[in-house]
Amino acid sequence: MILDLLFPNRCIHCNRIIDGHLIVCDICFEQIHFTHFDYSSENSLKEKCKLLFPIENAYALMQFEQENLSRKIIHQLKYRSREKTGKILADWVTENLDFKNKKPDLLVSVPLHPKKEKERGYNQLHLFTKTLSDFYGIPFEHHLLNRNHYSKAQALKDKKHRLETQNTFSLTKKISNQHILLIDDVFTTGNTLATIAWEVLKEGNNKVSILVMAVDE
Template sequence: MLRLFRQLLERSLSRCLLCGSGDQVHAGICAPCQRDLPIIHHACDQCALPLENISDRTCPQCLQYPPPQSRSRASWNYAYPVAQLIQRFKYRRDFAAGRTLAELTAETIGRQLRAEAPPDLLVPVPLHWRKQLSRGYNQAQLIADILGRHWQIPVDHRTLRKVAHTGSQQQLRRSQRLKNLARSFAASSRVAGLHIGLVDDVITTGATVEAAAQSLLRAGASQVSVYALARTP
């Protein structure tokens, strides 16, 4: 069954997921469509928020309230068509869309890793067991597995747990998300002394990855870097 699933997935990636073309297709996206993806050209080092001024390295929010992670990287703005592909992956079991975005992100962020100290271990942002049971999978774990394979970095999905069910956070402001997420994650002491790469699908306000990063640092991680497919502008 697993072999058949992989064969079907490979077949679905032979044509462009966006326009259906079979020409110049790489990781499920043709070259013209890939050029149209809303890539982030310049962003805040600490939270990955897109910045207009090329000379700025940090956004005003991070200057005033530095997040616990040492850096954050995301490939695209959360906008058309990336937002639609992520939603298909996250809520409609479109694993081809998820694999495409993860593989392209592995290449995009992988180029930056050559100039940075890579993490020792990749850890996906976990779902609470109730949400994972209802959804059937954790999209961040699937992304982390692909990044780990490309970057040759081990992945551990048991190191970090979601211990409190916080419900949907999509409509909440940053302050409300931070309040809801405080102490909602628990990390294993196995992270002690390690540089952890925390993986998620989208950085929205940053509250989720900050809460998860704080948990990893409390457990002894030397530093935390965040990697995501997309960032909301």
């Protein structure tokens, strides 16, 4: 209680004091560019994925535009030790995403390299994925994939190096006849998710869908 008085929680955008379970105030929330995608229908993210790998469905919560608030939110989640932001983002997803009759069998988060996860202290997708799993009643797997190489953040790479993802990921066990929902924070070139998708699809009769916190249009 004393700490709350001395160090109150503040909106990450305008610095207004807000409740401890929030990350932005009501006014700034209205500035977030949500996609309002329909998971079961065609959308721009699905069209991007189709150019890279066979996909069933795709959903992005927000637009990841230059200098917009979604960029700041995800930056806080990944680089400012605000792991709880993952739960807040997942709660926003559950308010907007209806799987209808296309519910996946398993939620799989994109892994960090163990060295990077140790440096950061957490994987920014784990709490997000678990929250979705609890809400929708879909099992999750954080360790279906290995990230085989340590590298700097995608955001810090130039385009050429972002495309160099061969042999970056491998499956830790065989899977078959599963509809996998791959979960990541931001879709930029799509190369990371494409690399993972092909690892999943080359196994027996699997299907892949995508869910990301934000898509860079």
